[in-house]
Amino acid sequence: MAVVQRSVEEIRPVLDFRELNTYIDAFTAKSNVCAEKVREWHQRYAHVAILDLKKAYLQVRLEKSPWPYQTVMFRGRRHCRTRLGFGLNVAPTITKATVGLVPSLASDVSKGTSAYLDDILVDETIVSARTP
Template sequence: MAPDVALLDLRKAYLQVRVHRPLLPYQTVFFRGQRYCLTRLGFGISIAPMVMKAVVSEVLKQDNVIKEAASPYVNNIFLNEDFVTSGVVVNHLRQFGLECNPTQRVEKGARVLGLRVGGSRILQWRRDNDIKEAPVPLTRRSLFSLVGTEEPFDEWHAGHASECHLNHLGSSGAMASAAAVLMWERSLSYNLRYTTFISDGDSSTYIAVKNLNDGNGAHTGKNTKSPKRNA
């Protein structure tokens, strides 16, 4: 990421996207026995982020310089101010009916896609909140509040590796997240606390099983390693 990066965020983004009149029948709600048409883009519908991305991208493409300097992500726009200033882009968006929140410059510290980026020309990603203890019982929502991104999961994993039998889990955030989701899915299906995950290095499979309640008291399974495949 270049040092001179600004972050533009559309103010109440979805409410700025108006629905074309012929499309009004496709966005209706019932309220107290009356049907209403939504005149603005409903952010709760599944295609809303794709519509927002398409709208912002189309507006930015109307200017060749801005198109090259700006990189949109839904309603957030990364802007390289080495090519064009944020003021020019804000005015360009306003011409198409899109208003922005005050510009944030990443170098001075800003929140980017939910994570805080520090200043002093050191772009170091971190969260505003501390990594919490693993909740009990573990649910999908609480899991992804901890491991939604790679680096926070690495911090959480470092503090809970022995507790969750993840000693062999690699440091790859993508692998870690996938393994954590697999643990959660299997714990529902088989009433097990810990289950299969992929180890780092030789990609062997380890199994660590601990029954929550098998009717005969607690039982902890042994770690078993699958045979290595021939190269």
């Protein structure tokens, strides 16, 4: 199935991942890790900002090799998914790895941030949440 995104006049392939998801074990969060992150975030509460990256799933670009397997024919044209599929149960795990990696690329950002799943807590006494 495909959906036309009217705001940008693009065709978005929509795939049903339910059957594929039955074969993939994707456990993303442990309650003790979540509780530890919440405690850590409460201790830093003075000047913080939380970046919710829930839209980040749609920005994770796919390797070209699986494109032929994620193709939709719509109005006589072939459309391939180039971004991480919505509804794929490993998406949170992939996004978690990305969110964890990006702050570590700059030491000052790494010191002033704490990432968990698709949220990043930014300690604004160390680094600004608005830094480009």
